[in-house]
Amino acid sequence: MNLSDVNVLCMIQLLCQFSPNRQRLVDMKADMVALLPYFVQRQDEILQLIKTLVEQESTSRVEAQLNQIALYVATHLTPFASVIRVLPQTGYGSHVLARLACGHPDDAPQILIVGHLDTVWPIGTLERLPFHVSADGVARGPGIFDMKSGVAIAMKALEAIVTQNLPTKHPITLLLTCDEEIGSKTSRELVEAEARRSVAALVLEPPITGGIVKTGRKGIGGFTLKVTGRAAHAGLDPAKGINAIVELAHQTLRLAALNNYERGITVNVGVANGGTTSNVIPAEATAKIDFRFWHSDDGAKIEETIRNLQPVLDGSQLTFTGGINRPPMERSEKNLALFEIAKNCAAEFDIDLREGQVGGGSDGNFIAALGVPTLDGLGVDGAGAHAEHEHIIVADIPQRAALLTRLLTQI
Numbered sequence: 001m002n003l004s005d006v007n008v009l010c011m012i013q014l015l016c017q018f019s020p021n022r023q024r025l026v027d028m029k030a031d032m033v034a035l036l037p038y039f040v041q042r043q044d045e046i047l048q049l050i051k052t053l054v055e056q057e058s059t060s061r062v063e064a065q066l067n068q069i070a071l072y073v074a075t076h077l078t079p080f081a082s083v084i085r086v087l088p089q090t091g092y093g094s095h096v097l098a099r100l101a102c103g104h105p106d107d108a109p110q111i112l113i114v115g116h117l118d119t120v121w122p123i124g125t126l127e128r129l130p131f132h133v134s135a136d137g138v139a140r141g142p143g144i145f146d147m148k149s150g151v152a153i154a155m156k157a158l159e160a161i162v163t164q165n166l167p168t169k170h171p172i173t174l175l176l177t178c179d180e181e182i183g184s185k186t187s188r189e190l191v192e193a194e195a196r197r198s199v200a201a202l203v204l205e206p207p208i209t210g211g212i213v214k215t216g217r218k219g220i221g222g223f224t225l226k227v228t229g230r231a232a233h234a235g236l237d238p239a240k241g242i243n244a245i246v247e248l249a250h251q252t253l254r255l256a257a258l259n260n261y262e263r264g265i266t267v268n269v270g271v272a273n274g275g276t277t278s279n280v281i282p283a284e285a286t287a288k289i290d291f292r293f294w295h296s297d298d299g300a301k302i303e304e305t306i307r308n309l310q311p312v313l314d315g316s317q318l319t320f321t322g323g324i325n326r327p328p329m330e331r332s333e334k335n336l337a338l339f340e341i342a343k344n345c346a347a348e349f350d351i352d353l354r355e356g357q358v359g360g361g362s363d364g365n366f367i368a369a370l371g372v373p374t375l376d377g378l379g380v381d382g383a384g385a386h387a388e389h390e391h392i393i394v395a396d397i398p399q400r401a402a403l404l405t406r407l408l409t410q411i
Protein backbone atom coordinates (compact mmCIF):
# COMPACT_ATOMS: atom_id res chain seq x y z
CA MET A 1 0.00 0.00 0.00
CA ASN A 2 1.36 3.41 -0.84
CA LEU A 3 0.23 6.97 -1.29
CA SER A 4 -0.47 6.58 -5.01
CA ASP A 5 -2.99 3.86 -4.13
CA VAL A 6 -4.65 6.33 -1.81
CA ASN A 7 -4.86 8.86 -4.61
CA VAL A 8 -6.27 6.31 -7.01
CA LEU A 9 -8.92 5.37 -4.47
CA CYS A 10 -9.63 9.02 -3.88
CA MET A 11 -10.30 9.66 -7.52
CA ILE A 12 -12.77 6.90 -8.08
CA GLN A 13 -15.92 5.56 -6.60
CA LEU A 14 -15.95 1.80 -6.54
CA LEU A 15 -19.32 0.41 -7.43
CA CYS A 16 -19.74 -3.10 -6.23
CA GLN A 17 -22.18 -5.72 -7.32
CA PHE A 18 -23.40 -8.45 -5.04
CA SER A 19 -24.40 -11.97 -5.73
CA PRO A 20 -28.18 -12.18 -5.15
CA ASN A 21 -27.98 -15.78 -3.98
CA ARG A 22 -25.43 -15.35 -1.23
CA GLN A 23 -25.63 -17.88 1.55
CA ARG A 24 -27.24 -16.78 4.79
CA LEU A 25 -26.12 -18.68 7.82
CA VAL A 26 -29.07 -17.66 9.93
CA ASP A 27 -32.46 -16.31 9.01
CA MET A 28 -31.97 -13.01 10.74
CA LYS A 29 -35.07 -11.37 9.36
CA ALA A 30 -37.11 -13.96 11.24
CA ASP A 31 -35.01 -13.89 14.38
CA MET A 32 -32.87 -10.85 14.99
CA VAL A 33 -31.69 -12.28 18.30
CA ALA A 34 -29.58 -14.61 16.12
CA LEU A 35 -27.30 -11.62 15.67
CA LEU A 36 -25.63 -12.31 19.00
CA PRO A 37 -24.62 -15.91 18.18
CA TYR A 38 -23.56 -14.67 14.72
CA PHE A 39 -21.07 -12.28 16.33
CA VAL A 40 -20.08 -14.72 19.10
CA GLN A 41 -19.01 -17.09 16.32
CA ARG A 42 -16.96 -14.28 14.81
CA GLN A 43 -15.42 -12.95 18.04
CA ASP A 44 -11.93 -14.22 17.17
CA GLU A 45 -12.18 -12.84 13.65
CA ILE A 46 -13.14 -9.40 15.01
CA LEU A 47 -10.38 -9.58 17.63
CA GLN A 48 -7.94 -10.35 14.82
CA LEU A 49 -9.16 -7.25 12.96
CA ILE A 50 -8.72 -5.18 16.14
CA LYS A 51 -5.16 -6.55 16.45
CA THR A 52 -4.42 -5.60 12.84
CA LEU A 53 -5.73 -2.07 13.42
CA VAL A 54 -3.85 -1.64 16.72
CA GLU A 55 -0.63 -2.87 15.12
CA GLN A 56 -0.93 -0.20 12.45
CA GLU A 57 0.10 2.68 14.69
CA SER A 58 -1.63 5.88 13.64
CA THR A 59 -0.64 8.88 15.71
CA SER A 60 -2.44 12.12 14.82
CA ARG A 61 -0.49 14.13 12.20
CA VAL A 62 1.71 11.15 11.17
CA GLU A 63 0.45 11.38 7.62
CA ALA A 64 2.01 8.27 6.05
CA GLN A 65 0.73 5.97 8.80
CA LEU A 66 -2.75 7.49 8.73
CA ASN A 67 -2.87 7.14 4.93
CA GLN A 68 -1.90 3.51 5.28
CA ILE A 69 -4.54 2.58 7.86
CA ALA A 70 -7.19 4.50 5.87
CA LEU A 71 -6.31 2.48 2.79
CA TYR A 72 -6.44 -0.76 4.78
CA VAL A 73 -9.90 0.04 6.15
CA ALA A 74 -11.19 1.22 2.76
CA THR A 75 -9.95 -1.95 1.08
CA HIS A 76 -11.64 -4.09 3.73
CA LEU A 77 -14.93 -2.21 3.31
CA THR A 78 -14.93 -2.12 -0.50
CA PRO A 79 -16.93 -5.37 -0.97
CA PHE A 80 -19.76 -3.98 1.18
CA ALA A 81 -19.91 -0.40 -0.06
CA SER A 82 -21.60 1.24 -3.02
CA VAL A 83 -19.21 4.17 -2.62
CA ILE A 84 -15.77 4.26 -1.00
CA ARG A 85 -13.76 7.44 -0.78
CA VAL A 86 -10.30 7.90 0.71
CA LEU A 87 -9.80 11.63 1.20
CA PRO A 88 -6.16 12.64 1.79
CA GLN A 89 -5.51 15.70 3.99
CA THR A 90 -2.02 17.11 3.54
CA GLY A 91 -0.09 16.97 6.79
CA TYR A 92 -2.73 14.87 8.56
CA GLY A 93 -3.60 11.60 6.78
CA SER A 94 -6.80 10.44 5.10
CA HIS A 95 -10.47 10.30 6.00
CA VAL A 96 -12.49 7.28 4.83
CA LEU A 97 -16.10 7.58 3.75
CA ALA A 98 -18.08 4.43 2.91
CA ARG A 99 -21.70 4.34 1.78
CA LEU A 100 -23.17 0.95 2.44
CA ALA A 101 -24.68 -1.04 -0.42
CA CYS A 102 -28.04 -1.69 1.21
CA GLY A 103 -30.45 -0.88 -1.57
CA HIS A 104 -31.58 2.67 -0.73
CA PRO A 105 -31.15 5.65 -3.02
CA ASP A 106 -27.92 7.37 -1.95
CA ASP A 107 -29.66 10.72 -1.47
CA ALA A 108 -32.27 9.40 1.01
CA PRO A 109 -31.83 10.54 4.64
CA GLN A 110 -29.13 8.34 6.13
CA ILE A 111 -27.78 6.96 9.37
CA LEU A 112 -24.27 8.25 9.98
CA ILE A 113 -21.68 6.14 11.81
CA VAL A 114 -18.70 8.16 12.99
CA GLY A 115 -15.27 7.21 14.24
CA HIS A 116 -11.63 8.19 14.01
CA LEU A 117 -8.48 6.39 12.93
CA ASP A 118 -5.96 8.56 14.76
CA THR A 119 -4.70 7.86 18.28
CA VAL A 120 -2.83 9.90 20.88
CA TRP A 121 -0.03 7.32 21.17
CA PRO A 122 3.36 8.19 19.62
CA ILE A 123 4.68 5.82 16.94
CA GLY A 124 6.81 3.20 18.71
CA THR A 125 4.46 2.80 21.71
CA LEU A 126 3.65 -0.68 20.40
CA GLU A 127 7.17 -1.86 21.28
CA ARG A 128 6.52 -0.96 24.91
CA LEU A 129 2.81 -1.85 25.01
CA PRO A 130 2.28 -4.56 22.37
CA PHE A 131 -1.15 -5.92 21.49
CA HIS A 132 -1.85 -8.57 24.08
CA VAL A 133 -4.82 -10.65 25.23
CA SER A 134 -4.50 -11.88 28.80
CA ALA A 135 -6.04 -15.02 30.28
CA ASP A 136 -8.77 -12.97 31.98
CA GLY A 137 -10.13 -11.85 28.60
CA VAL A 138 -8.70 -8.34 28.54
CA ALA A 139 -7.08 -7.07 25.33
CA ARG A 140 -4.51 -4.27 25.48
CA GLY A 141 -2.69 -2.12 22.99
CA PRO A 142 -2.31 1.57 22.11
CA GLY A 143 -5.60 2.98 20.83
CA ILE A 144 -7.53 -0.26 21.36
CA PHE A 145 -10.26 1.40 23.48
CA ASP A 146 -10.09 4.82 21.83
CA MET A 147 -11.07 3.66 19.31
CA LYS A 148 -9.76 0.89 17.10
CA SER A 149 -12.14 -1.69 18.58
CA GLY A 150 -15.00 0.70 17.76
CA VAL A 151 -13.75 0.98 14.17
CA ALA A 152 -13.57 -2.82 13.94
CA ILE A 153 -17.13 -3.44 15.16
CA ALA A 154 -18.45 -0.76 12.79
CA MET A 155 -16.71 -2.51 9.89
CA LYS A 156 -18.09 -5.89 10.96
CA ALA A 157 -21.61 -4.52 11.50
CA LEU A 158 -21.64 -3.19 7.92
CA GLU A 159 -20.35 -6.53 6.67
CA ALA A 160 -23.15 -8.35 8.54
CA ILE A 161 -25.86 -6.08 7.11
CA VAL A 162 -24.73 -6.64 3.55
CA THR A 163 -23.75 -10.33 3.68
CA GLN A 164 -26.79 -11.35 5.75
CA ASN A 165 -29.06 -9.12 3.69
CA LEU A 166 -30.52 -7.45 6.79
CA PRO A 167 -33.27 -4.94 6.04
CA THR A 168 -32.55 -1.30 6.93
CA LYS A 169 -34.87 1.69 6.79
CA HIS A 170 -32.19 4.19 5.72
CA PRO A 171 -28.95 4.29 3.78
CA ILE A 172 -25.92 3.98 6.04
CA THR A 173 -22.69 5.96 5.78
CA LEU A 174 -19.53 5.29 7.77
CA LEU A 175 -17.14 8.21 8.21
CA LEU A 176 -13.74 7.58 9.79
CA THR A 177 -11.60 10.67 10.24
CA CYS A 178 -7.87 11.10 10.79
CA ASP A 179 -7.71 14.11 13.14
CA GLU A 180 -10.33 13.79 15.88
CA GLU A 181 -7.75 13.63 18.66
CA ILE A 182 -6.33 17.01 17.64
CA GLY A 183 -9.61 18.91 17.26
CA SER A 184 -11.00 17.67 13.90
CA LYS A 185 -9.52 20.60 12.00
CA THR A 186 -9.66 18.97 8.56
CA SER A 187 -12.73 16.80 9.19
CA ARG A 188 -15.25 19.07 10.88
CA GLU A 189 -16.75 20.35 7.62
CA LEU A 190 -17.12 16.82 6.25
CA VAL A 191 -18.64 15.52 9.51
CA GLU A 192 -21.15 18.39 9.50
CA ALA A 193 -21.99 17.95 5.80
CA GLU A 194 -22.73 14.25 6.37
CA ALA A 195 -24.64 15.04 9.57
CA ARG A 196 -26.95 17.41 7.65
CA ARG A 197 -28.18 14.52 5.52
CA SER A 198 -28.66 12.19 8.49
CA VAL A 199 -31.66 11.16 10.58
CA ALA A 200 -29.36 9.93 13.34
CA ALA A 201 -25.68 9.60 14.17
CA LEU A 202 -23.98 6.74 16.01
CA VAL A 203 -20.52 7.48 17.37
CA LEU A 204 -18.19 4.54 17.99
CA GLU A 205 -16.10 6.29 20.65
CA PRO A 206 -15.44 4.25 23.82
CA PRO A 207 -18.31 3.98 26.31
CA ILE A 208 -18.12 5.08 29.92
CA THR A 209 -16.62 2.04 31.69
CA GLY A 210 -19.43 -0.46 32.18
CA GLY A 211 -20.61 -0.10 28.58
CA ILE A 212 -22.54 3.08 29.38
CA VAL A 213 -23.35 5.02 26.21
CA LYS A 214 -23.09 8.80 26.05
CA THR A 215 -26.15 10.99 25.48
CA GLY A 216 -24.36 14.22 26.40
CA ARG A 217 -20.89 15.72 26.18
CA LYS A 218 -19.60 19.04 27.36
CA GLY A 219 -18.71 21.78 24.93
CA ILE A 220 -15.03 22.71 24.94
CA GLY A 221 -13.15 25.93 24.42
CA GLY A 222 -9.58 27.05 24.77
CA PHE A 223 -7.66 30.31 24.96
CA THR A 224 -4.03 31.28 24.92
CA LEU A 225 -3.46 34.35 27.06
CA LYS A 226 -0.45 36.53 26.39
CA VAL A 227 0.36 39.05 29.10
CA THR A 228 2.63 41.94 28.16
CA GLY A 229 4.34 43.92 30.92
CA ARG A 230 7.62 45.87 30.93
CA ALA A 231 11.10 44.52 31.67
CA ALA A 232 13.35 46.25 34.23
CA HIS A 233 16.33 45.40 36.42
CA ALA A 234 14.93 43.74 39.54
CA GLY A 235 17.56 45.43 41.74
CA LEU A 236 18.26 48.81 40.09
CA ASP A 237 14.89 49.88 38.61
CA PRO A 238 12.16 47.60 39.91
CA ALA A 239 9.55 50.37 39.95
CA LYS A 240 10.01 50.94 36.22
CA GLY A 241 8.96 47.41 35.43
CA ILE A 242 5.49 45.88 34.99
CA ASN A 243 5.56 42.29 36.17
CA ALA A 244 3.74 40.15 33.61
CA ILE A 245 3.81 37.13 35.93
CA VAL A 246 2.07 39.07 38.70
CA GLU A 247 -0.54 40.20 36.16
CA LEU A 248 -0.96 36.58 35.03
CA ALA A 249 -1.41 35.54 38.66
CA HIS A 250 -4.27 38.05 39.04
CA GLN A 251 -5.89 36.77 35.86
CA THR A 252 -5.40 33.13 36.90
CA LEU A 253 -7.38 33.77 40.09
CA ARG A 254 -10.13 35.53 38.13
CA LEU A 255 -10.31 32.63 35.70
CA ALA A 256 -10.42 30.10 38.53
CA ALA A 257 -13.32 32.04 40.05
CA LEU A 258 -15.38 31.33 36.89
CA ASN A 259 -15.61 27.63 37.82
CA ASN A 260 -19.14 26.54 38.64
CA TYR A 261 -19.12 22.80 39.22
CA GLU A 262 -22.83 22.75 40.00
CA ARG A 263 -23.66 24.04 36.52
CA GLY A 264 -20.85 22.01 34.99
CA ILE A 265 -18.76 25.02 34.02
CA THR A 266 -15.03 24.44 34.37
CA VAL A 267 -12.20 26.84 33.60
CA ASN A 268 -8.66 25.51 33.96
CA VAL A 269 -5.39 27.39 33.58
CA GLY A 270 -3.38 24.33 32.65
CA VAL A 271 -0.11 25.85 31.45
CA ALA A 272 1.67 29.02 32.63
CA ASN A 273 5.00 30.34 31.42
CA GLY A 274 6.81 33.61 31.90
CA GLY A 275 9.96 35.53 32.58
CA THR A 276 13.58 35.05 31.64
CA THR A 277 15.71 35.13 34.77
CA SER A 278 15.20 35.91 38.44
CA ASN A 279 16.81 39.37 38.40
CA VAL A 280 14.60 40.74 35.62
CA ILE A 281 11.03 42.01 36.07
CA PRO A 282 9.32 39.78 33.49
CA ALA A 283 7.93 41.53 30.41
CA GLU A 284 5.97 38.54 29.17
CA ALA A 285 3.92 35.64 30.45
CA THR A 286 1.57 33.23 28.73
CA ALA A 287 -1.09 30.81 29.86
CA LYS A 288 -3.20 28.11 28.24
CA ILE A 289 -6.80 27.90 29.35
CA ASP A 290 -9.35 25.11 28.86
CA PHE A 291 -13.06 25.72 29.53
CA ARG A 292 -16.02 23.34 29.37
CA PHE A 293 -19.77 23.62 29.72
CA TRP A 294 -22.99 21.60 29.38
CA HIS A 295 -25.10 24.34 27.80
CA SER A 296 -24.24 26.42 24.76
CA ASP A 297 -25.46 29.68 26.39
CA ASP A 298 -23.08 29.06 29.32
CA GLY A 299 -20.26 28.55 26.82
CA ALA A 300 -21.03 31.82 25.06
CA LYS A 301 -21.11 33.70 28.38
CA ILE A 302 -17.81 32.25 29.61
CA GLU A 303 -16.17 32.96 26.26
CA GLU A 304 -17.29 36.59 26.39
CA THR A 305 -16.30 37.01 30.05
CA ILE A 306 -12.79 35.73 29.35
CA ARG A 307 -12.34 37.91 26.27
CA ASN A 308 -13.38 40.98 28.30
CA LEU A 309 -11.01 40.46 31.23
CA GLN A 310 -9.12 43.69 31.94
CA PRO A 311 -5.57 44.06 33.29
CA VAL A 312 -5.07 44.74 37.00
CA LEU A 313 -1.59 46.31 36.81
CA ASP A 314 -1.35 49.74 35.16
CA GLY A 315 0.31 49.49 31.76
CA SER A 316 0.03 45.74 31.31
CA GLN A 317 -1.82 44.23 28.36
CA LEU A 318 -3.83 41.07 27.86
CA THR A 319 -4.24 39.33 24.50
CA PHE A 320 -6.57 36.35 24.28
CA THR A 321 -6.59 34.10 21.22
CA GLY A 322 -8.96 31.16 20.80
CA GLY A 323 -12.56 30.49 21.75
CA ILE A 324 -15.07 27.64 21.64
CA ASN A 325 -13.76 24.60 19.70
CA ARG A 326 -16.62 22.16 20.14
CA PRO A 327 -20.21 23.03 20.96
CA PRO A 328 -21.80 20.87 23.67
CA MET A 329 -23.64 17.68 22.76
CA GLU A 330 -26.59 18.57 24.95
CA ARG A 331 -28.54 15.72 26.52
CA SER A 332 -31.54 16.53 24.34
CA GLU A 333 -34.92 14.83 23.93
CA LYS A 334 -33.74 13.71 20.48
CA ASN A 335 -30.64 12.02 21.91
CA LEU A 336 -32.70 10.38 24.63
CA ALA A 337 -35.23 9.09 22.08
CA LEU A 338 -32.37 7.53 20.11
CA PHE A 339 -31.04 6.05 23.34
CA GLU A 340 -34.47 4.47 23.98
CA ILE A 341 -34.25 2.67 20.61
CA ALA A 342 -30.76 1.44 21.53
CA LYS A 343 -31.94 0.37 24.98
CA ASN A 344 -34.74 -1.68 23.42
CA CYS A 345 -32.30 -3.29 20.97
CA ALA A 346 -29.94 -4.14 23.84
CA ALA A 347 -32.82 -5.63 25.85
CA GLU A 348 -33.32 -8.16 23.02
CA PHE A 349 -29.87 -9.49 23.92
CA ASP A 350 -30.60 -9.32 27.66
CA ILE A 351 -28.33 -6.31 28.02
CA ASP A 352 -29.42 -3.49 30.29
CA LEU A 353 -28.02 -0.49 28.38
CA ARG A 354 -27.42 2.65 30.45
CA GLU A 355 -26.61 6.22 29.44
CA GLY A 356 -24.50 9.00 30.90
CA GLN A 357 -22.81 12.31 30.17
CA VAL A 358 -19.12 13.15 30.08
CA GLY A 359 -16.85 16.19 30.11
CA GLY A 360 -14.80 15.12 27.09
CA GLY A 361 -15.74 16.03 23.52
CA SER A 362 -15.94 14.08 20.26
CA ASP A 363 -17.19 14.63 16.73
CA GLY A 364 -20.61 13.80 18.20
CA ASN A 365 -20.58 17.36 19.56
CA PHE A 366 -20.56 18.88 16.05
CA ILE A 367 -23.35 16.55 14.91
CA ALA A 368 -25.65 17.01 17.90
CA ALA A 369 -25.20 20.79 17.70
CA LEU A 370 -26.90 20.62 14.27
CA GLY A 371 -29.97 19.05 15.89
CA VAL A 372 -29.26 15.53 14.65
CA PRO A 373 -30.12 12.80 17.22
CA THR A 374 -26.75 11.50 18.37
CA LEU A 375 -25.71 8.53 20.47
CA ASP A 376 -22.05 8.28 21.43
CA GLY A 377 -19.89 5.75 23.26
CA LEU A 378 -21.12 2.75 21.28
CA GLY A 379 -17.62 1.22 21.19
CA VAL A 380 -16.46 -1.88 23.06
CA ASP A 381 -16.41 -1.77 26.87
CA GLY A 382 -13.08 -1.24 28.60
CA ALA A 383 -11.16 1.60 30.24
CA GLY A 384 -8.08 3.77 30.13
CA ALA A 385 -8.51 5.97 27.05
CA HIS A 386 -5.25 7.94 26.53
CA ALA A 387 -3.73 6.10 29.53
CA GLU A 388 -1.21 3.32 30.07
CA HIS A 389 -3.88 0.88 31.25
CA GLU A 390 -5.99 1.27 28.07
CA HIS A 391 -7.88 -1.98 27.41
CA ILE A 392 -11.09 -3.61 26.20
CA ILE A 393 -13.13 -6.54 27.48
CA VAL A 394 -13.00 -9.21 24.77
CA ALA A 395 -16.33 -10.79 25.77
CA ASP A 396 -18.05 -7.46 25.08
CA ILE A 397 -17.07 -7.48 21.38
CA PRO A 398 -19.99 -9.65 20.12
CA GLN A 399 -22.51 -7.81 22.30
CA ARG A 400 -21.54 -4.38 21.02
CA ALA A 401 -21.33 -5.57 17.41
CA ALA A 402 -24.80 -7.12 17.73
CA LEU A 403 -26.18 -3.98 19.39
CA LEU A 404 -24.79 -1.71 16.67
CA THR A 405 -26.04 -3.96 13.86
CA ARG A 406 -29.50 -4.26 15.40
CA LEU A 407 -29.66 -0.52 15.97
CA LEU A 408 -28.77 0.15 12.33
CA THR A 409 -31.80 -1.89 11.29
CA GLN A 410 -34.17 -0.28 13.82
CA ILE A 411 -33.63 3.45 13.34
Ligand SMILES: [Zn+2]
Nearest residue numbers: 146147205206
Ligand atom coordinates in the same frame (compact mmCIF):
# COMPACT_ATOMS: atom_id res chain seq x y z
ZN1 LIG B 1 -11.70 8.90 20.53
